[in-house]
Amino acid sequence: MDIFERILKDDGGPLGQYRKQAHGYFAFPKLEGVKEGEIGPYMMFNGQKVLAWTFNNYLGLANHPEVRKTDAEAAAKWGLAYPMGARPMSGHTSLHERLERELAEFECKEDAYLFNFGYQGMISLIDSVITRHDVIVYDSEAHACIMDGVRLHLGKRIVYPHNDIERCEKALQRATKICEETGGGILLITEGVYGMTGALGKLDEICALKDKYNFRILIDDAHGFGVMGPHGRGTSEHFGVMDKIDLYFGAFAKSMASIGGFVASHKYIIDYLRYNLRSQIYAKSLPMPLVEGNLKRLDLIRKGDDLRAQLWKVTRALQDGLRKRGFDIGAAEACVTPVFIKGEVAEATDILVDLRENYHIFCSAVVYPVVPKDVIMFRLIPTAMHNLEHVEYTLNAFEELQKKITAGAYKGAKEVRNMSIE
Numbered sequence: 001m002d003i004f005e006r007i008l009k010d011d012g013g014p015l016g017q018y019r020k021q022a023h024g025y026f027a028f029p030k031l032e033g034v035k036e037g038e039i040g041p042y043m044m045f046n047g048q049k050v051l052a053w054t055f056n057n058y059l060g061l062a063n064h065p066e067v068r069k070t071d072a073e074a075a076a077k078w079g080l081a082y083p084m085g086a087r088p089m090s091g092h093t094s095l096h097e098r099l100e101r102e103l104a105e106f107e108c109k110e111d112a113y114l115f116n117f118g119y120q121g122m123i124s125l126i127d128s129v130i131t132r133h134d135v136i137v138y139d140s141e142a143h144a145c146i147m148d149g150v151r152l153h154l155g156k157r158i159v160y161p162h163n164d165i166e167r168c169e170k171a172l173q174r175a176t177k178i179c180e181e182t183g184g185g186i187l188l189i190t191e192g193v194y195g196m197t198g199a200l201g202k203l204d205e206i207c208a209l210k211d212k213y214n215f216r217i218l219i220d221d222a223h224g225f226g227v228m229g230p231h232g233r234g235t236s237e238h239f240g241v242m243d244k245i246d247l248y249f250g251a252f253a254k255s256m257a258s259i260g261g262f263v264a265s266h267k268y269i270i271d272y273l274r275y276n277l278r279s280q281i282y283a284k285s286l287p288m289p290l291v292e293g294n295l296k297r298l299d300l301i302r303k304g305d306d307l308r309a310q311l312w313k314v315t316r317a318l319q320d321g322l323r324k325r326g327f328d329i330g331a332a333e334a335c336v337t338p339v340f341i342k343g344e345v346a347e348a349t350d351i352l353v354d355l356r357e358n359y360h361i362f363c364s365a366v367v368y369p370v371v372p373k374d375v376i377m378f379r380l381i382p383t384a385m386h387n388l389e390h391v392e393y394t395l396n397a398f399e400e401l402q403k404k405i406t407a408g409a410y411k412g413a414k415e416v417r418n419m420s421i422e
């Protein structure tokens, strides 16, 4: 069959099947700043001002005046092209090196290497350090970029149930046996913060297994970098295991409110990656405004104790308030706050419309297949831009929604409501 013909007949996949009703509203919503270019606690959506709990802008750097100034000046100075070429050819500058040096220092590692995007960086990182003789052991809820990296692996891979350390140990035992035959090694991959649920990877328990088994740990700390730990060095700092993490992966898309990412490790590993990491060898280097902008952001993260204090104050108030009101927020320990409610997709869309249109609160809703079929997950992301009034208002709104859910107010919904905005 012709490929395009098959796609034409496809229902669109688990989420794409709702495209007609969802586009522009439930999926691909167009959130605009109250002022042009501004990411803030309030945004405009569907003609109304909404309180937004949906950005990974944890520290509020997206609209920080120093960040905006640096970005604008750097863009005026360099343009978006500079430097032209991939890092090993003609895309390398002393500012790229400086950013790498500062990231490595911040993470207490010998060296670091930049990625243009976290996603590609992770895939390529896994691909670069692994051979077919090695075994990858990974958490079942790992981010799609880890899954894609694992998919490239030609050797054995063993998945363990999410954060189940007993099964993780069993997986390491199996992997050890396999490696005795192949002569390979073991790479264990976990996230620092699971970005959907705010659960933490059990880095302390995983690192403790290093006393018994020979393996290397790669953590994806996209959601932990800048936020977790007393100095924002990440989830490894939070657990006091920075020296046990062999490959620390951070992304700039969250607390840095930017684009790009990095890996930090021993110097000899980073030297190896510079000459072997395909997503950097065969792709244009990170443009200068992003390099300068990321240096500024890193500086603000280093000085960011007040921003982190505000973020955690808001996060704790939101999570404690939800728990006190009887909401199930799972294992949330990081800032990301899920609210799990029993219900089908059609019901979820009605609740979300009520929340957005009548309470003017904007958060994302996650449905099957990301969560089980009868579960709806609302995902709220507190930031340092929010305050306790925002929390109070939101808790009251959720309390009212809960009463309506219990009274069966949304039960009649049989189909996903058509809210598409073309």
Ligand SMILES: Cc1ncc(COP(=O)(O)O)c(C=O)c1O
Pocket (backbone or CB within 6 Å): 117, 118, 119, 120, 122, 143, 145, 191, 195, 220, 222, 223, 251, 252, 253, 259, 260, 261
């Ligand atoms: C856990 C995790 N890893 C990696 C990435 C990818 O990062 P980027 O957006 O820089 O490609 C994300 C971002 O969505 C993420 O949540």
